[in-house]
Amino acid sequence: MTAASSISIDFGFSYVNNQVRSAYGFVQNDTWGGVGTPADLPDDLFERVTLPDKFRGVNGAQDGIIPAYYRFDFERMVDLLDSRFGICGGDGNCLASFEADRRITEKTISPFIQVNNTFDLLGRRTHLIAGVRYDQTTVNSASLTPIPVGTAWVAQGEFNVVYSTESDFLPNKGSYDNWLPAVDFDIEVLDNVKLRASYSHTITRADYNSLQGGLTLNRQFGIAGGGGLQGNPNLVPFLSKNIDVSAEWYYAPTSYVSAGYFRKNVSNFINSQEVQRSAFDLRNPANGPRFRAAQAALGGTTDTGRIRDYILRNFTQGVEVARNAAGAPILDVNGYYTGRILGLPEDGLVDFRIGTPFNSDQTATLNGFEFAIQHSFWETGFGTILNYTIVRGDAKFNNALDPNVGQFALAGLSDSANAVLFYDKNGLQSRVAYNWRDKFYAGGNPNPLYVEAYGQVDASISYEFRKGLTLFAEAINLTGEGRRGHRRNENFVTFAQPGFARYTGGVRFSF
Incomplete structure (x- = not known):
């Protein structure tokens, strides 16, 4: 080190208290054969609606979709049926009271310390930042769920769980902690050429639906049994150990070329398992x-x-x-x-398949390369930005395997690219960008969902009339590109989403 070196220390503490609640109610009359006669419903309750024109931008919509259907005013229909047949008690109030109420309180404390060091190494300017954060989280999950008291065979192939009017609040607790180190290093090995390297641990907690406690059974089941879900407040977060290296050449004041490599080793993946079991001593009327x-x-x-x-x-x-x-x-x-x-x-017990999330012991590695260039065309104000990212992972979904068997696969991995042309001079800023993402596996197990390759063009322009006063406008998806997803084969389409251009404009004022 030389006399030009410097060291500083940062430290701090954070406390986060998240409170999440989800609740719902349900009303069911078991009148699948209908109530009343057609004469009980006025003709003007129904409206004929054409359908293909609602899917402009979707290829094949004009030929492959039914031409029209009849829709009805749902609120008016409910009021009418309640007044004539008392489907909600005849008092005009069809709002269901909460029968399931799940609440999560998540408290996290995170002290950290970081050392910033600037020094000369082999005569070249060097920066080293090293730190560690301790993360401790407690999860309290209380669930108010209806208490099943029986079953009813209500139609030829339909069985219902019968619930008590009472519910119990059942508490569940979980906790986890992690030490999260991070080291960043960079050195200017040549004039305007910088090398960077970093190593870090990062976490991503489970989604709140998975953390919610309480056993919830499906209201309907079949002659062979039913299903249900049970959360797991003891889930620990995903843990990723990351390595990043890159090289950057700043060949002009506002122009550079960069290339980088990244590698992530991820553990604690959250999978779901189904356990076949009885619940609440419920009996099957078709097995006795x-x-x-x-x-x-x-x-x-x-x-x-x-x-x-x-x-x-x-x-x-x-x-x-x-x-x-x-x-x-x-x-x-x-x-x-x-x-x-x-x-x-x-009667025999009802067999339920209860799905529960859990942290698997499987790990996965993903890696890839990032390439970028930003170039300004002399002093004209025009420039371009180009980047491309390549991503690969070692846990891929295999479409040829048994569709009844679940697989471990990484979701969301795909190559991506962006191309931008911009102008920035004399208070005027404008840009046109093409953003592209390749096909990727979006999840689903054992039935996969793939989102097909997609690209769109965006544009924006702004002008600063005076300092702090800017007029702007932007357009998203100028060419109206749509999106499409499928299962194991491209012909097994699960969604086709039309795309439309969106425009915004306004004035920004800062002082």
């Missing part, structure tokens, strides 16, 4: 003595419509036959009895 007696009486049939009809006609325990105002049974279009068959203690 009544069901088997109906099958035997009907010659061993597997027709669940006939079996339901037999149980509703011949059993009284746990059976609720739907009746009209005169007390006669209500029949469906096949002449079968309608109503509910409740689960009884002698």
Whole structure:
């Protein structure tokens, strides 16, 4: 070191308290066959709407989409059905009370210290920054969830979970801590040529949906069982160990060329597993003595419509036959009895597949290169910026594997590029940019989702009339490019999103 060296120390402390709440209610009438007659609904409740013109910009929309459909005023429909048939109690209030209420309090303390050192190394100016941050987080997740008390077979292939009017607030806790070091080094090896290198640890916490506690069962299930979800407040964040190196040549005051390499080793990936289990001692009405007696009486049939009809006609325990105002049974279009068959203690347990997130022990490595150039054309005010990023990872989704088996794959990896032409002189700034991203795997397991390659043109212009007063305008997606996504094959389209140009303008004033 020489006398020109300097050292400084920064330190600090942060405290973050995040409070997140999600709540919802649900109203279901089990009237899938409808209520009333067509005469009960006025014709002007419905409106014929053309469809292809709503998808301008989507290739094939004019030929591949139904020409029109009828939509209705939902709020008016609900009010009408409630007043005539009491679907919400007849009081005009169809707002559902919260039956699930999940709350997360996430508290994080983060002290840090950083040393900044400037010195000469082999006669060249050098900077070294080294520091460490300690991150400690506690998660308190309380969930108010409805208490299931039974089941009901309400239609040929539909079973419902029956809930109590009471709910319990169930607390869950989790915590984690991390030491996060970081080192940055740069040296000007030649005049206007700088080399950089850095090493760091970074974290990304789990999403709040995964951190929420509480077991929630799907309201409907099938004859073979149902599903559900349970959060995990003990999830720890993704941990990434990063290496970055780059070289930069500043060949003119506002022009440079750079190339860099990056490598990231990521662990603590969050996967989801399904556990088959019973829950709340819920019973399956289609797996018990009544069901088997109906099958035997009907010659061993597997027709669940006939079996339901037999149980509703011949059993009284746990059976609720739907009746009209005169007390006669209500029949469906096949002449079968309608109503509910409740689960009884002698019926078999319902099998639920409960999905729960967890931190896997799998790791993945991604690496890539970044190239950039910025060039100003003499003193004209015109210039260009070009960059290209190449990304590769060692955990890719294989479309040829068994679609019933989940895979571990990195989402969001793709090459990208930008090309910008700009002007900046005498208070006038303008730019036109083309931004492109290659096709990438966006997640989904075991059914993958791929977002196809996409590029758009953006433009902006601004003029500073006087210091602090600027008029500006910008256009996003000038050419109206759309987006498209598919599953394992490009013909299995999952979304097609039309694109439209968006324009904004205004005045900025600073003082």
